[in-house]
Amino acid sequence: MTTFIKICGLRDAEDVAAAMDAGANAVGFVFAESVRQVTPQQANDATKNVRPGVRRVAVMRHPTNDECQAVLDEFAPDVIQTDVEDFARLQIPANVECWPVYREVTAGAGDMPPGVFLYEGPDSGSGQTVDWSRAADIATRGSMILAGGLAEDNVRQAVRMVRPWGVDVSSGVESLPGRKDHELIKRFVSAVRAAEIEL
Secondary structure, X not given: OOOXXXXXXXOOHHHHHHHHHHOOOEEEEEOOXXXXXXXXXXXXXXXXXXXXXXXXXXXXXXXXXXXXXXXXXXXXXXXXXXXHHHHHHOOOOOOOEXXXXXXXXXXXXXXXXXXXXXXXOOOOOOOOOOOHHHHHHHHHHOEEEEOXXXXXOOHHHHHHHHOOOEEEEOHHHEEEOOEEOHHHHHHHHHHHHHHHHHO
């Protein structure tokens, strides 16, 4: 099994190039209030040379439909990622994937959709891990991307225990909050690939 890897909270073309060179499958840009927040124009500029097959993900949290449309119009992402309840008020074109975020504090295993979804703690980008035993049960319900507190030193164990469809990292590959470390990105991806051999 090849684990889908998303590197989130990127800010510029150099970060994107480092993620792609390491072997990431998706690059994420944060439009919610955060030290990693970017504008649609910055995300667009950062992804001008994204290779075919690498998904460009717009990460939001409780956006208005106008805010979402602004990102869609200027950035034109492949994916919109936001909390599951947000999608009811958003108008997303059929050619854009929707990745709902389920949070550990509110999600029940029966709530999960059969498609791609994220599972993480209450606060995105905070470095908080979830209960991996519970996550392992939820991972059987669909294509779960495990997020929350993952880094080079724990992602191998997380992949072995949870067996998620994918993993998502942000703060775990930073030298300072909001500043990606390209060597840590490379080492994170290598750790995920090493874990796959052990499955």
